[in-house]
Amino acid sequence: MDQKDTKEVSFKELINPYLKNWKYFVGTVFLLLIIALYIIKSTPPIYKIQTSVLIKDAKKMSSASGDFGILQTLGGFSGMGTNSIENELGVFDSKTIVEDVLKQHNFQTPIYTKQTFNDLELYGKTSPYIINIIQEKKDVDLPKKPINIKIRGNDVVLSSVEWKKDVVTAFNKTISLPFALIMISKNPDFQAPYKAKMSDIYFNYNTFEDTVDDFQKSLNVELLDKDGTIINLSVDFENKEKAKDFLNGLVRQYNVYAINDKNIESKKTKDFIDKRILLISNELGDVETQKEGFKSNNNIVDLPTEAKINLQLKEQSKAQLLEIGTQIELTKILRSSLDRKGTEDVLPLNIGLDNEAAGKAIQEYNTLVLQRNKYLQDATPDNPIVKSANRQIQEMKTSLAESLQKNAVSLEFAKKKVESQLGGSEQMIGKIPKQEKLFRSIERQQQIKESLYLLLLQKREEAAISMEITAEKARVIDKAFVFKKPVAPKKIIILGVFFALGIFIPFLFIYFKKLLQSTIINRGDLTKVTTLPVIAEIPKLKNKHHTLVSFNDISPMAEAFRILVTNLRFLLPLGEGPHIILVTSSVKGEGKTFVSTNLSTVLASARDKVLVVGADIRNPQLQRYNTSMKTAKGLTEFLSGEDITLSEVIHPSSYNDNCDFIYSGSIPPNPTDLLQNGKLDELLTLIKGLGKYKYIVLDTAPLLLVTDSFLISDKSDVVVFVTRSEVTERGYIEFLNNSVQDKKLKNVGIVLNDVSESNFGYGNKYGYGYQAEEKKWWQKFYR
DSSP states (O other): OOHHHHHHHHHHHHHHHHHHTHHHHHHHHHHHHHHHHHHHHHSOOBEEEEEEEEETTOOOGGGOOSTHHHHHTSGGGGGGSOSOHHHHHHHHTSHHHHHHHHHTSOOSSOEEEOOSSSOEEEOGGGOSEEEEEEEEOSSOOOOOSOEEEEEETTEEEEEOTTOSSOEEEOTTSEEEOSSEEEEEEEOTTOOOOTTOOOSSEEEOOOOHHHHHHHHHHHOEEEESOTTSOEEEEEEEESOHHHHHHHHHHHHHHHHHHHHHHHHHHHHHHHHHHHHHHHHHHHHHHHHHHHHHHHHHHTTOSOHHHHHHHHHHHHHHHHHHHHHHHHHHHHHHHHHHHHHHOOTTOOOOOOSSOOOHHHHHHHHHHHHHHHHHHHHHHHSOTTOHHHHHHHHHHHHHHHHHHHHHHHHHHHHHHHHHHHHHHHHHHHHHHHHHHHHHHHHHHHHHHHHHHHHHHHHHHHHHHHHHHHHHOOOOSEEEEEEEEEOSSOSBSOHHHHHHHHHHHHHHHHHHHHHHHHHHOOBOOSHHHHHHHOOSOEEEEEEOOSOTTOOSOOTTOOSHHHHHHHHHHHHHHHHSOSSSOOEEEEEEESSTTSSHHHHHHHHHHHHHTTTOOEEEEEOOOSSOOGGGGSGGGTTOOOHHHHHTTOSOOHHHHOEEOSSOTTEEEEOOOSOOSOHHHHHHSSHHHHHHHHHHHHOOOSEEEEEOOOTTTOSHHHHHGGGOSEEEEEEETTTSBHHHHHHHHHHHHTTSSOSEEEEEEEEOGGGOSSOTTTOSOTTSOOOOGGGGGOO
């Protein structure tokens, strides 16, 4: 067999135990699926309810825009914005907000009505009663069982298996229970739920703290998008309306928190701004006073204007100095010319001298000189007219010299004045940078204080307006809605799990059974532990009353024994014979006598005479097939040497004319000695001498228990070793192997007895007896 065939055979052997026990798989899967369906049916459906809200001002501080962002960075204004949307998630998921919501709803005492499979929770309009918890009692045992509500006329009867007696009360009356003070009233808006039984109503009690914990655990808060500010709130509840009220209550309570926080922040902001305005106004007044003093001390009205005037004055002074210097030089030139010139010479005129009197005097002087020179053309120097003109010229010259002297003095005085003025303007200009620096510092402080003052005035108005506005912080995008498909019970998962368990449990059972199995089950188990041939598989008896094969029997068992005979003939030596067949087993109860008897019957069916010898003289079993022979003389009497003939120990069978028996006889005290005294050889010789038996079948004792079979094994032509399915241990086969190896046994063939139909090595579906009509599965229920 090649490797591929070996792998195929190994795989078939691996899965064969599971395929043979397919009924266990089908039965277990069927049973567990019924359990799964019951669980699904008895478990109330749980629905997912969700709402979505948009947090309007959920922004980080760093993203705050405008001048007010400066204020938000102050420690006292940390509540004026939201650092992170995660903070808002924490608010929704906090125990405080859940407590405030539950205080507004009656969730501590859920009311139920019993139904066929699962109990239905009554809430809102579907609840006939309203139960209010007035006060919880401290340090008391809480009820573990439900409390039933019954109405008897005007009385309300409360009962529980934990109470010794019922509590009888009335509607709208305080009821003192062992754990709390409650009040029960009728629901004026009650509407009975559709197709619901309302005959058996009860409620469960939970403490407020436990209820808060339960609701907080069931609440799921998550961010829709990490870059957005939309929050999803969801719960998994049995009652849809209850879940909607809870989620809507969370959103309302969140907005109440936001409005209260906003008003508190606005008031604190306004108070803070008022204090800052007072402080800034004082600081602004100080800066104004400082500016006023600076201007007064420095005689400044407007520093840029003052600087401009001083610059202009400086330039004017320089121009005046240049002009005065020019006039002084011109005056010096005229004085020098006047001193050098004679009476006959005229003085220069219009040289730029800026002195009208001196110019007029020079003009008069030149006129006199020109008149004198004209007189000299007609007269001599001694002419009185000429002398009179000389005298006038001299007087005019003296007067002009004085005039020029005065003009020079006047110009020098003016020059000094302008120079002083220039020095003053230059000094003022030198002070301007320092003054401007100080003045700009004062002005900067003034501008900062003014800007901050105006900003605070604006924000005070904004805070005042904000206190009057109560816009909700969380805008509802989706009101609480219910998903159509329930989230629990998960039918597909439950069915899948129970289906898998239905496969796994029998698989595990068969696996461990096979793992712990130490007995031989089928032919394959034998072939794994021995090389001896397996010559037959005898099926399990379906009818305990028919243990013998009859003539022309076509049952599976008869066919199995015919196969045994066929295979056995291949082991028998050639010759006429008679052939001695020794039938043995490892221990008692493996069907050795059963095989011996039926083997003889099948051998005799071929018109061959067969003699069965009960060689197990310690525990005779052949007599059970013919109870009248229990006291008959047999092998023991012959071996013990009694005076008995062969014909006296050979008895015909009651069911086959070709089959005779030598029964074991009485149980001797020394069976081993009897088998070794040589009388057995004598018996076999006598039998062979008769010449009418073709087969002699020795039904011997088990090999593991006594040595009797080993003592007579050398007298046989073939050894039929009987094993029994689910009884014979694997170690017994090892003992058989050792016996064959030690040549204690020879020519051995193994028979596997009592094999169930599913464990047949060949055709386990059809079995033997192919001529028999196979019944359909439904026909097995009829006789």
